[in-house]
Amino acid sequence: MVVLGRVIAPHGIRGQIKVTPFTEYVDGLMEYPTWWLSNDEKSWKIVHPTSFSVHDSLLIITLEEYSDRTNASELKGLLIAVPRSQLPQLSEDGKEGYYWSDLIGINVVNTQGEFIGTVAGLFETGANDVLRIQLPGGKEELIPFVDQAVRQVDLGSRQIMVDWELDY
Known part of the structure; x- marks a missing residue:
């Protein structure tokens, strides 16, 4: 499911x-x-x-x-x-992909290995997609879902690595 x-x-x-x-x-x-x-x-x-x-x-x-x-x-x-x-195939070439729903609840860490939060949702801005990250303590952080910020999505370990500092 x-x-x-x-x-x-x-x-x-x-x-x-x-x-x-x-x-x-x-x-x-x-x-x-x-x-x-x-x-x-x-x-x-x-x-x-x-x-x-x-x-x-x-x-x-x-x-x-x-x-x-x-x-x-x-x-x-x-x-x-x-x-x-029942979902449409993700890519014509059969490469592994993911749906937005696959990302909800995944941990987000930065390239230094520091835990940032968990994915609470995603949305479109017109220019790019944006990750809504639930931070410890209840606040939210928005991280653009672009190659410069999102370095790796690993569904197996349920983790997204981002080039993002804790104090941005």
């Missing part, structure tokens, strides 16, 4: 939910007619999104299985995933 978003709260009284997508495009989750929901990535519940609207960087989703706020509120905090086999 590849985690592509998180339910953050119920919305309204008709069972809709607010979702933070981990996809490149805000509405990218809607390409998948079936979602798997979990809080532990071990046991999954299948749901079917039927309609959506975009509000800033959030999705407001209607699920076929939920029609009232009380039931939808039980979904708060759950991860949204799809099987990796």
